[in-house]
Amino acid sequence: xxxxxxxxxxxxxxxxxxxxxxxxxxxxxxxxxxxxxxxxxxxxxxxxxxxxxxxxxxxxxxxxxxxxxxxxxxxxxxxxxxxxxxxxxxxxxxxxxxxxxxxxxxxxxxxxxxxxxxxxxxxxxxxxxxxxxxxxxxxxxxxxxxxxxxxxxxxxxxxxxxxxxxxxxxxxxxxxxxxxxxxxxxxxxxxxxxxxxxxxxxxxxxxxxxxxxxxxxxxxxxxxxxxxxxxxxxxxxxxxxxxxxxxx
Numbered sequence: 001x002x003x004x005x006x007x008x009x010x011x012x013x014x015x016x017x018x019x020x021x022x023x024x025x026x027x028x029x030x031x032x033x034x035x036x037x038x039x040x041x042x043x044x045x046x047x048x049x050x051x052x053x054x055x056x057x058x059x060x061x062x063x064x065x066x067x068x069x070x071x072x073x074x075x076x077x078x079x080x081x082x083x084x085x086x087x088x089x090x091x092x093x094x095x096x097x098x099x100x101x102x103x104x105x106x107x108x109x110x111x112x113x114x115x116x117x118x119x120x121x122x123x124x125x126x127x128x129x130x131x132x133x134x135x136x137x138x139x140x141x142x143x144x145x146x147x148x149x150x151x152x153x154x155x156x157x158x159x160x161x162x163x164x165x166x167x168x169x170x171x172x173x174x175x176x177x178x179x180x181x182x183x184x185x186x187x188x189x190x191x192x193x194x195x196x197x198x199x200x201x202x203x204x205x206x207x208x209x210x211x212x213x214x215x216x217x218x219x220x221x222x223x224x225x226x227x228x229x230x231x232x233x234x235x236x237x238x239x240x241x242x243x244x245x246x247x248x
Contacts, residue, residue: 003229004228004229004230005032005224005225005228005229005230006032006033006228006229007029007032007033007034007083007224007227007228008033008034009033010029010033010034010035010082010083010227011034011035011036011037011078011080011081011082011083012026012029012034012035012036012037012081012082012083012084012085012227013036013037013039013074013078013081013083013084013085013118013122014026014029014036014037014038014039014085014087015039015040015065015074015085015086015087015088015118016039016040016087016088016089017036017038017039017040017044017047017087018038018040018041018042018043018044018046018047019042019046019047019188019189020186020188020189020190020216021087021138021183021186021188021216021219022040022047022085022087022088023046023047023050023216024215024216024217024219024220025085025087025216025219025220025223026038026047026051026085027047027050027051027054027220028217028219028220028221028223028224029083029085029223029224029227030050030051030054030056030058031054031220031224032224032227032228033056034056034083034227035056035057035058035059036051036056036057036058036059037058037059037060037061037074037077037078037081038051038058038059038060038061039061039063039065039074039088040061040062040063040088041062041063041064044058044060044062045060048060059077059078061073061074061077061078065088065109065110065114065118066106066109066110066114068117070114070117070118071114071117071118071120071121071122072121074118074121075121075122075125079125081122081125081133082131082133082134083133083134083135083136083227084118084119084122084133084134084135084136085136085138085223085227086114086115086118086119086135086136086137086138086160087138088110088111088114088115089110089111089138089153089156089190090106090107090110090111091107091150091153091190092104092106092107092150092152092153093149093150093193094149095149096151099151099152103152104151104152106152107152107153107156108152108155108156111152111153111156111157111160112155112156112159112160112163115137115160115163116163119135119137119163119167119178122135123135123167123171123174123176126174126175126176127174131175132174132175132176132177133175133176133177134176134177134178134179134226134227134231135167135171135176135177135178135179136179136180136181136223136226136227137160137161137163137164137178137179137180137181138160138180138181138183139157139160139161139164139180139181139182139183139238140153140157140182140183141182141183141184141185141240141242141245141246142154142157142158143157143158143160143161143180143182143238144158144161144182144246160180161180161182161238164178164179164180164236164238165236168235168236169236172235172236177226177231177232177234177235178235178236179226179231179234179235179236179237179238179239180237180238180239181219181222181223181226181238181239181240181241182238182239182240182241182242183214183218183219183241183242184208184214184240184241184242184243184245185204185208185213185214185242185243185245186213186214186215186216186218186219187213187214187215187216188216191213195213207245207248208242208243208244208245208248209243209244209245209247209248210243210244211243212243214241214242214243218241219241222239222241225239226239
């Protein structure tokens with residue numbers, strides 16, 4: 001059974017890997033045996049060191065996913081990748097009536113368009129190399145709900161869930177699995193504003209059956225599962241890791 005979750009000999013690309021969810025998933029994949037290509041705008045040294053302590057190889061790629069040349073550069077640095085985790089994302093908070101075009105464009109660019117462009121480049125490389133692979137998109141509770149003061153983020157994450165299903169339809173026959181993880185309310189930089197608001201934090205916790213905010217490490221198992229041979233027949237699925245939020 002353990003061989004079903006063994007990633008030894010695999011190379012995973014993880015975007016947004018400098019901290020938070022991306023760093024945790026990158027480390028989780030390394031713990032399962034994968035080497036990891038770490039992509040971020042920020043400092044990757046800590047994640048790199050944590051992976052290398054596990055005896056795995058870490059490739060660092062400094063890239064800004066708002067730059068439309070980034071997918072080509074990433075695939076050039078990791079041409080033999082078997083797994084792609086589209087985790088990088090940004091969030092801008094404002095009311096709908098005050099939401100700027102600049103914030104809208106930035107969020108859609110990074111969270112949706114860049115994920116598609118990198119997935120397309122990755123899939124092309126796999127097809128050219130005549131082999132299969134795994135794409136894991138990081139969706140959100142806002143792939144299912146509207147949210148408050150996060151119009152662009154909600155639009156992007158809803159779009160990413162639809163894109164996951166659309167890509168699965170086309171890429172499954174080519175041996176490429178496309179699935180998504182929808183994290184619940186996690187204790188990360190993106191949710192700092194919510195956790196600092198006593199009313200919003202109280203209301204959120206009251207709805208989570210598990211009774212706590214999630215942690216980045218809570219995503220490790222889901223990422224390893226969807227990247228592994230155990231998920232060979234899983235296509236177009238979304239795995240909610242949310243402490244039961246969607247059940248309430």
